[in-house]
Amino acid sequence: MSGGEQEPGRYYVGVDVGTGSVRAALVDQSGVLLAFADQAIKQWEPQFNHHEQSSEDIWAACCAVTKNLRETCWDKAGHFFDLPDFLSWKATGVAARSLCSLVCKWTYSADKGWDDSFWKMVGLEDFVADNYSKIGNQVLPPGASLGNGLTPEAAKDLGLPTGTAVAASLIDAHAGGLGVIGADVRGHGLVCEGQPVTSRLAVICGTSSCHMGISKDPIFVPGVWGPYFSAMVPGFWLNEGGQSVTGKLIDHMVQGHAAFPELQAKATARCQNIYAYLNSHLDLIKKARPVGFLTVDLHVWPDFHGNRSPLADLTLKGMVTGLKLSQDLDDLAILYLATVQAIAFGTRFIIEAMEAAGHSISTLFLCGGLSKNPLFVQMHADITGMPVVLSQEVESVLVGAAILGACASGDFTSVQEAMAKMSKVGKVVFPRREDKKYYDKKYQVFLKLVEHQKEYSAIMSGD
Numbered sequence: 001m002s003g004g005e006q007e008p009g010r011y012y013v014g015v016d017v018g019t020g021s022v023r024a025a026l027v028d029q030s031g032v033l034l035a036f037a038d039q040a041i042k043q044w045e046p047q048f049n050h051h052e053q054s055s056e057d058i059w060a061a062c063c064a065v066t067k068n069l070r071e072t073c074w075d076k077a078g079h080f081f082d083l084p085d086f087l088s089w090k091a092t093g094v095a096a097r098s099l100c101s102l103v104c105k106w107t108y109s110a111d112k113g114w115d116d117s118f119w120k121m122v123g124l125e126d127f128v129a130d131n132y133s134k135i136g137n138q139v140l141p142p143g144a145s146l147g148n149g150l151t152p153e154a155a156k157d158l159g160l161p162t163g164t165a166v167a168a169s170l171i172d173a174h175a176g177g178l179g180v181i182g183a184d185v186r187g188h189g190l191v192c193e194g195q196p197v198t199s200r201l202a203v204i205c206g207t208s209s210c211h212m213g214i215s216k217d218p219i220f221v222p223g224v225w226g227p228y229f230s231a232m233v234p235g236f237w238l239n240e241g242g243q244s245v246t247g248k249l250i251d252h253m254v255q256g257h258a259a260f261p262e263l264q265a266k267a268t269a270r271c272q273n274i275y276a277y278l279n280s281h282l283d284l285i286k287k288a289r290p291v292g293f294l295t296v297d298l299h300v301w302p303d304f305h306g307n308r309s310p311l312a313d314l315t316l317k318g319m320v321t322g323l324k325l326s327q328d329l330d331d332l333a334i335l336y337l338a339t340v341q342a343i344a345f346g347t348r349f350i351i352e353a354m355e356a357a358g359h360s361i362s363t364l365f366l367c368g369g370l371s372k373n374p375l376f377v378q379m380h381a382d383i384t385g386m387p388v389v390l391s392q393e394v395e396s397v398l399v400g401a402a403i404l405g406a407c408a409s410g411d412f413t414s415v416q417e418a419m420a421k422m423s424k425v426g427k428v429v430f431p432r433r434e435d436k437k438y439y440d441k442k443y444q445v446f447l448k449l450v451e452h453q454k455e456y457s458a459i460m461s462g463d
Contacts, residue, residue, distance in 0.1 A: 013026055013069060018041075038065060085136070085169065092147045095136070096136070097136035100232065103228040110229035167405050168408075174212065177232050178403055180423060184423070188425055200365055205247070205376070214233055216236065217237065224357075227239055249305075263277065291337065300342035301318060320335075341442065363387055377390065381431040382435055382436075383442075388428070391423065391426050393424065
């Protein structure tokens with residue numbers, strides 16, 4: 001072909017007839033597999049150890065898989081949903097999308113809508129051609145009422161009245177942020193009482209952690225997602241920092257230690273979970289010092305699964321310095337403490353990046369599974385130097401989702417009003433100011449760890 005250009009639209013079908021199935025693939029001229037289909041072949045066993053197949057059945061299977069290639073999981077699809085929007089659609093029959101899902105995950109702009117050029121650039125111009133009907137051309141803010149509420153079929157499945165109001169949804173972490181960040185803090189001695197809601201950072205901490213900060217104007221923070229308009233609290237811009245596998249990292253460090261079986265046995269004997277036992281064990285071995293000082297010689301860099309924020313570097317690895325030959329329960333407890341501290345230092349790292357870009361944060365609002373661990377909470381207060389607010393209701397993600405429903409029902413005039421009425425302060429944990437110098441030193445070491453890791457990488461990748 002002249003000019004070295006490939007003729008457009010040339011594709012090839014490969015068919016593989018195996019013992020148990022027929023498989024087919026659609027392949028382009030560069031050898032890329034574009035679509036796949038398979039179908040089982042019938043088998044008969046007229047007597048033991050005798051197997052038969054039908055040539056007619058094999059031919060029928062060949063025809064079926066070839067036809068399926070022409071009608072792909074793409075041509076047959078009526079809609080492409082993020083999970084929250086799929087659930088809303090199942091409940092109401094309304095295909096409207098939540099602004100939260102589209103802005104945070106689908107490149108949608110709250111003020112400009114979809115960007116035709118992006119979808120054409122990535123080869124998905126089909127979305128543009130049908131006016132985005134498959135991915136959403138009706139977009140609603142979180143908390144907006146969807147259609148006429150629950151359909152009769154959904155109401156029957158859920159055991160609720162037909163027409164029960166259903167709200168445009170939020171991503172789970174964003175719902176957690178909504179459930180804590182707007183609480184009425186009067187009477188708790190918090191500096192944020194006299195400050196705007198933008199001084200609050202919601203930290204949703206479980207298997208991984210998300211750091212949700214809002215602002216009246218867009219703030220671009222290197223290594224932190226956003227800004228997204230109205231993606232969590234209507235009328236505010238959202239920045240979303242994050243740490244990958246935080247809760248999972250704690251489990252990994254504890255369960256991989258040689259003393260873990262002993263820990264399990266002793267915790268079980270006391271009818272405690274392993275982390276409650278470790279916390280009490282740390283109190284026993286700390287002697288006259290604050291518990292955090294047990295890690296004076298042990299430091300952890302927590303990015304065992306890469307760094308999401310604020311470095312946005314998936315190549316980074318975890319680091320531990322200060323290991324000894326001992327592998328007893330004391331050693332395990334101190335390693336656990338150092339890991340919890342490392343996660344808190346990671347939060348401090350994210351906060352500093354957000355403040356350098358223009359955020360002004362004074363108070364942390366924690367929710368999620370790790371917020372039930374008092375050591376985790378206290379370390380976040382001590383290491384960031386900020387008070388930590390815990391909700392009266394532990395399940396803040398569910399409270400946030402209920403706030404949306406309350407708005408959709410018409411019982412509140414705005415999400416902000418519902419947040420103030422339905423979010424309650426349960427406990428406030430203040431930092432131990434007398435320990436600030438110690439944690440400032442450990443933070444210097446924390447930053448040196450990643451600096452050194454990058455130096456090691458440069459040495460090993462050099463000539």
